[in-house]
Amino acid sequence: MTDTTVPLAVRVAAPQEVPQPGPGLGLTWRPATLDDGQAVAALKVRCQEADGLPYRTSAVEVVEELEGEWRDLRHDTLVGTDPAGTVRAWAQVDTAPGDERVVRAFVEGDVDPEWRGRGIGTALVAWSQARARQLLAASGKELPARIATYGDDATPDVARLFEAGGFRPIRYYTHMRRPLDVPLPGIPQIDGLRVVPWSPELDDAVRLAHNEVFADHWGSEPRTPEQWRAARSMFAPSWSFVALDDAGHVVGYAVSGRYEHDWPAAGYPSGYTELLGVRREWRGRRVAVALLAAVMRAYAADGMRxxxxxxxTDNPSGAHGIYAALGYEVAHSSTMLTIEL
Known part of the structure; x- marks a missing residue:
């Protein structure tokens, strides 16, 4: 357990200088810019194809990550180009400005399949961890601290690379799917509640409800308005729904995304429920079922399979069991690895 009586700056042991990858690795290093979105996305797609992953990254998603109002691309990103100028490796560190319980820094990186096995990944992990420690120390938040990354379980070599850098598996996630060409669940009628389509007028109330709903979920932190608005490139308003009580208060929500660039790799079109939550006092009354049933119907009406x-997997609300009962099955899984400070 983290000893928060020790000052954060001491706990994170931030280095004065971040170690840059050496010239012997064969690449030229510089910070990323917004203009690198297409090249970084192409790198990530090459990696996803080589690793047999059922999803792809778009340039829009990369740019969206980089243009957050709190980002410092000059210090928090790194791009490695070959002599022809092609991006062959990259890494980034991102913080979450709304953190109130645990202050976090998320790291990620990719190395072109043709350039693996040369020590580039090890250098990127070292760079990322050092920069993450600097950002945590500079946060000024005397809280438990965490450096975190996610790894698809289909790429164990990535997990081993981070573990060699001191990261340890701490949390496990399952990606579930439910076919839409079989009978869909009915939408239960719940006294004092109605399910309505998402609208811009409800958006900030949904954000506040989400912050409250996930306050008891491990690893979840409040999202500021800036964070909430920053993750919208794949948002599907017509596939998103809100549960309101008789007074018009948000008691539940289902926020969906439309990731068309994933469909060829997955082999089918799908709707993705990015966020689903129900306020504590309404849990156990099938609000989540009503929201998911509405979502499924919206997906199916648009031809999704x-x-x-x-x-x-340790969700405290019992969500995994709810999904399984509705016909969702595990498609693949991922792991969060962290350094707890």
Whole structure:
């Protein structure tokens, strides 16, 4: 357990200088810019194809990550180009400005399949961890601290690379899907509640409800308005729904994304439920079922073959069991690895 009586700056042991990858690795290193979105996405797609992953990254998603109002690309990103100028490796560190319980820094990186096995990945992990420690120390938040990354379980070499750098598996997630060409669940009628389509007028109330709902979920932290708005490139308003009580208060929500660039790799079109939550006082009354049933119908009406979502296997609300009862099955899984400070 983290000893928070020790000052954060001492606990994280931030180095004065971040170790840059050496010239002997064969690449030229510089910070990323927004203009690198297409090249970084192409690198990530080459990696995903080589690793046989059922999803792809778009340039829009990369740019969206980089243009957060709190980002410092000059210090928090790194791109490695070969002599022809092609991006062959990259890494980034990102913080979450709304953190109130645990202050976090998320790291990620990719190395072109043709350039693996040369020590580049090890250098990127070292760079990322050092920069993450600097960001945590500079946060000024005297809280438990965490450096975190996610790894698809289909790429164990990535997990081993991070473990060699001091990361340890801490949390496990399952990606689940449900076919839509079989009978869909009915939408239960719940006294004092109605399910309505998402609208811009409800958006910030949904954000506040989400912050409250996930306050008791491991690893979840409040999202500021800036964070909430920053993850919208794949948002599907017509596939998103809100549960309201008789007073018009948000008691539950289902926020969906439309990831068309994933469909060729997955082999089918799908709707993805990115966020699903129900306020504590309404749990156990089938609000989640009503929201998911509405979502499935919206997906099916637009010709989708599957409804998909991801769940923490230790989710305290029993979500995994709810999804399984509705016909969702595990498609693949991932792991969070961290350094707890």
């Amino acid at each position: 599957y409804a998909e979502l991801e769940v923490d």
